[in-house]
Amino acid sequence: MELCDLSAHELSLLLRQRRVSAVEVLESCLQRISQVDGRPGSLEPGAPQPEDAERVHAFITLTAERARAQAETVDRRLAAGEPVGLLAGIPFTVKDIFCVKGTPSTAGSRILANFVAPYTATPVARLEAAGALMLGKVNLDEFTYGSSNESSAFRPTPRNPWKLDRVPGGSSGGSTASVAAGEAPLSLGTDTAGSIRQPAAFCGVVGVKPTYGRVSRYGLIAFGSSLDCPGPIARNVVDAALMLQVIAGPDPHDSTAANLPVPDYLAALEEGVRGLRIGLSPDYFRITFPDAVRGEYDQQPIPGEIEAAVRRAADILADLGAEIVENVPMPNTRYGIPAYFVISRVEAASNLHRYDGVKYGYRTPQPVQDLHEMYRKTRNEGFGLQPKLRILMGMYVSAAQYSAQYYQRALRVRTLIRRDFEQAFDPQGKYRLHALLTPTTPTTAFPVGAVYGDSVLMQYADQLTVPANHAGIPGISIPAGLDHEGLPIGIQFLGPDFSEALLLRIARAFERATEEASWRRARPEVLQRLVA
């Protein structure tokens, strides 16, 4: 066990007791990165190299010097007995969808590869202000469009530390891979349809999608502006709570950030689940998808071992005193993906308009006759497949003659999905749930290259996570076991608006109850090799 394998709150204690220095913590992380990460993602990776398949490839940009300067400042303050922030000396990585002053902020796209941000995103600024050390920017699906990290323009793309021929999930795959591999105890991700929770489940770590507006979006390069949520990724629930404590809160730069005080997420963390009502829904034990040829919905149960993990978790919580409520209907879950297809793409197409080669980022080097040719060539060469698909669909469904049929209708569906949750959580209602317990994903991590290219199938990887984004409610994914291949299985708790403290508390109760479980002792493949 190295320093870099310790959790943020353990490191924090050692730092405050002055048993380790921030520089030592940093060096430990940097050493781990040099051991497991391999070459960073780049636009011109050249031919694949044999060791590429053996490495994690979480990083696009390593900012070791920036982190070292921050670590030295923390050590000086600690030595002088001066007060330090909540995360003083704790390294973190940042999904490269956030602008950080002076760093390339690429969104995983060729079109922003040369863009160096002149300002810092609010959540990153808050982490740094709390003394955390920014290690670097990690890879993601291009503009966050994907669930596997394979769409990034920066290659090699990240691999799953648990099994290197598997994807880490996405779009915050670089973030979850870096945390799972011990490169950093914390990472800042974003979740638009499950982009924190799905890769957290795939990589066996904790991921929190806060209530929409709980964490400022200022500096987050937008995908679906009404759905995007920055959130913490950590190796355990306490660390996730610590990180959320730092990044949450109102922001004068984001008018959609909630103007509500931030509760103390740590205060009630250990209070257990006695008396809480936790629901299970049959609509989360299957995926439902349209058959394009027949125009009808098909259903498929999720794998038995994933359902079993959820039921096992329910039993454990019941043993701890929670009341498990079965058969909570969430009938509109099946429309989550189709509605998301429409809403997110309308917003995405508009959000991508600014990448036009005029002001910053990529501009075609080819000669052009006029402005429109410059636009066309720049965007054709600068965007990868996923942004192009989203622009095409977004433009189509927001066109004046189709908008009512698609966009306006999708917005109504969104309201219905929100209503499912309101009914489940209504304190005067039939179910009176404090939280809903569901699988995070319909599968465990799939093989690299197996699903990519089939954009519809890839989307259904988000079916169990996207309803929370539609509804704006918070969700947390935590590890709950391993499948027959030894791949992590994630379970998800969903709660009403601003119930993060309660969700963290439930997750923490499960985490404590399973501390001694055998699956907790399993280590990712990449770390096992290190020991060997």
Add this chain to the structure above:
Amino acid sequence: MTDYEAIIGLETHIQLNTQTKIFCACKADSWYDPPNTNICPVCTGLPGVLPVLNRAAVEKAALLALAMHAEINEVSYFDRKNYFYPDLPKGYQISQYDRPLASGGYMEVPMPATPERPAYVRRVNIIKLHIEEDAGKTKNVNGRRWIDFNRCGVPLVEMVTGPDLRSADEAAQYLIRLRQLLRWLGISEADMEKGHLRCDANVSIRPKGATYFNPKTEIKNVNSIENVRDAIQHEIERQIREVEAGHAIEAWTLEWDEDAGVLRKMRSKETEADYRYFKEPDLLPLRIDAAWKAAILAQRVELPLERRQRFIEAYGLPEYDAEILTGERALSDYFEQAVQAYGGDPKKVSNYLMNDILRMLNESGKSAAELRLTPAYLAEILKLADAGTINTSTAKALLQRVEESGRSPREIVEAEGLAKVSDAEAIRAVCHEVITENPNEVATYRKGKVTLIAWFVGQVMKKMRGKADPTLARQILEELLKGE
């Protein structure tokens, strides 16, 4: 020959005079600043930025809506208007679409009498009034495009009239009244030359009495009220010529070439562009709750046409005076304060304003509120003249003296001995001097040219630096000139 009438609607863009831009803290007015100096990540559309609404822009727009008798909507929304243009850095303009700040409304435009017809009032309906952000400026120089982002994010109100105007003169009067109103409300500098007030005109014609609409043309890029009038007049005449020649009017977009005084075709209007409007997810719905609305209503002021009417009724001013005095809010405030301080005939105050004070304002470029000759000082001068302490010419001279020195009129009169001299002996002595010094004129007078008396009075006044009681001087002079 058919008699035609013109159908005109105006689309105006009004730049609000807020300190900062509508969605960021950059300085809004860049008229005197070099390009790209009042910019930030937000108004240049960098990745990841978000807009934050400037409440002052909402309040100013709401004041305009109230002045237009429009309904302020309790909830309105911002929308994205998507299109590509290099000076539109986000690739969309944040505007309002189907749920704007205000609905309905109208403006009454008084049309002054002409030799051909009496005065009348034209009511113009407002069919659209919403808030939006301005785009930047593009300049083409030697085949290169130069972009200035300073103007990006400057708050605008877009206000569109119904097809209610019937002549180029009515269109010009509408703009004159709108400009007056905007300045009066203090919400825009409303200077067309500086682009604070921009106007596009939609023009069509039809036989008088018809109720249908013919295809219209749109005139763009006109930068003064005079030019709007000229351009519309030219276009009406062109359309009549075309129709008389049996040609159809096509829905062109035209541009006014000010130097040549002609309209040029910019483009044929193809199908309407699809801007793919959708609600701006980065801003909350704009809610004007009861408290905010009350605060806005509290800022409401009497409007120029209301005040003009009140001046006529309450002070008995002629329409001509009332019109001029209410041309500007500061001037009308000045008038009213002076009337109150004076307590005498308001018309007397009006006369001073219309003749002397307006000239003073024109020469100095000051507004009435900036004069050192305050309404109270003007009233004091009027009272001194009424009381016979000073004569009229001293009164007029005092206006300038007070303005230059900032001292009170009474102080100046006392310090410089400007009070009227009514001492017959003092005047008689000066009259003697004048007669002795000007034997030729005395001879001429005595030969019968009695009108020369005014010249003699003038000489006396000159010697006494205007202080003499002119009536007394005349009596004494006549007596002395006759007596020998």
